[in-house]
Amino acid sequence: MNLRNTLSFERKYTGAHIGIAMFALFLGTLYGPLQALEHAGINLYFLAPWTKSYYHGLTLHGVLNALIFTTFFISGFLTYVVSYSLKRPIAFRWVANLGLILMVVGFVTAAIPLLLNMATVLYTFYPPMKAHSAFYIGVTVLVVGSWVVGLSIFLTLAAWYKDNPGERAPLAAFMSAITFAMWQICTIGAAVELLALLIPWSLGFIDGIDPQFARTLFWYTGHPLVYFWLLPAYMSWYVMVPKLAGGKLFSDPMARLSFLLFLIFSTPTGFHHQFTDPGIAAGWKLIHSVLTFSVFFPSLLTMFNMWASLNIAGKMRDGTGYVAWIAKLPWGKPELTAQLLAAILFLFGGIGGIINASYNINLVIHNTAWVSGHFHTTVGSAVALTFIGTLYWLLPHLTGKGLFSKKAALAQVWTWFVGMIIFSRGMHLLGLLGAPRRTQMGVAIKSEIFFNPDWNVPMIWVGVGGTILLISYILIYVNVVGTLVAGRKLSDEEIPDVPLADAVSRPEQGPMILSRWKPWLATATGLIILSYGPMIIQSIYNYQATSPGFQPW
């Protein structure tokens, strides 16, 4: 009996996660083009009449896209990949179900104040801006739910280890578990911020809060959060893209090495979001800057391995030369093309990321529109477009229904690519010209001091890019809804399999340490203690609970 049929619970479970994720993206991403066009001077907010202000919409955009869509998609996708690559069902269904239920309860609890404009604090919820307590409680329950999903993944993997003593876990399962291990380590910061500071404060148990310390706790989680988004995309680029391209993964041991390096280097880097914060000593910022440069290294490994794997696929399809083989890749498959274009956009994201992480150079771009330009090539493309590409095989796989329109999917993928290049180029440029981020630009420029005539042209880039992205966004849902409602029922042979590539360099060729857990977890913990410990102790010592809450929206 084929594996897919034995995993019918897992398919439903993952389907539920993905369904919620796509619902969140539907509402969240609607605001993207609205914001972009607002910057270009065109107000389309009548399309979302429940939106009370630009910032209400921006909060929904950030929370629904960056927190809800990602967390649900990743939880569902990785749970399935683990079961499929280990060829075994979820170890404890009740644990998995508990995780999902907590996540849904958390999402709904947070969504109510969000929609009612009672939590218009943006997705970073910096105090002393104070949201309704239901928002903080909801976010906390959502995170706890994702921990339980992670636990369910660990339990499934542990059951596999028990049946296969001394063996190396298949790459896809190994990477998924690393992603969740990193997530469990790094969410401690936000959990402490929410449980010890924000929730008691919003419920009125404590009067004041220390905003600087809250920021430090937030960014302890905030940077690895971006790796929580990115690693599942990398997993797909390593394990699935080579298969979709008709080739093999170049090196399995090197893929493992890169993920283990992400595990240890993702977290001790948070101060690179706080270079301009007044309350942290420059020396600590420099240390985190160096550590951030270290975390680029596994991304360079990823780039090499991915290029080499695609090269194998290209040559197997009679491609030649140093670059000409690229044309031979099966670009007609939207599920592949989406991920290739996502990876190309990520090159820009990575280069921009080095600039952001560059200590004093950060003074040029911190909190300008540049930053928004940057993360739309990373989470908004490398991650989101990879996930949408994944959907193009996963949806038929889960539902047994054929993709509604391959042409629409290809058009979607290319319009996202082109739209994002134009949009993001405009935002980067605006930032360099001194335009702030998180700002209702269309109104701001009406004040005389605020306006810089050089902004006119990049504003048009932003508007044009946003319009193209609006088309792309609609095309996503044409296919999602079309497939569910009118997708052709596939026969068993037609249903796409989960694309898991073999590797040229086999896992056994690498040293055993690349498949162990303890040394890497210990190193990760040690680095965090060294890079954060003294600063946290000092912050507690200097803690001043002076800030009351404000609701200036």
Added chain:
Amino acid sequence: MTTPHEMHPDEWIDPYEKIMMVLGVLMLTGMMGTLLVAAFAFGIQVPSPEKQVNPNTISEQGPFSEPGLRDLGGGKYEAYIIGQIWSWNPREIRVPAGSTVTFFITSKDVQHGFLLWHKNLNAQIVPGQVSKYTITFDEPGEYPYLCHEYCGIGHHTMSGVVIVE
């Protein structure tokens, strides 16, 4: 077709990949090096803790009770600036060309952001903390400053200007 990797099956790191790794490390070290030169040879630094204040009382006591410019003589100035929902106090600062101004900025309510155009002054303004930056203005002209951290629905109206005469 064989890859270099298949020609050396006993090595787990491909020879090409080794080259790439060395180049990658060199590139990252080189970039970090230039940053260190900029930081220590040219003194382009990010801020460090200046001091803690109580955001609820800054308007009554201490230097922020009278926001604005202080002339220290010899072309040196201090500017005390408060961010509040949704304006900077003061909104305008006038200094002669060639002045060196040390900015002390804080907030009396939520977080704000202070971005001074054409200069390396980019500060997260956190209530309870003071941000300190020293800037020299050689060229006459207008240097607008904006708020770049979301501080409520009037955030986009929060700006001011340094006028160098």
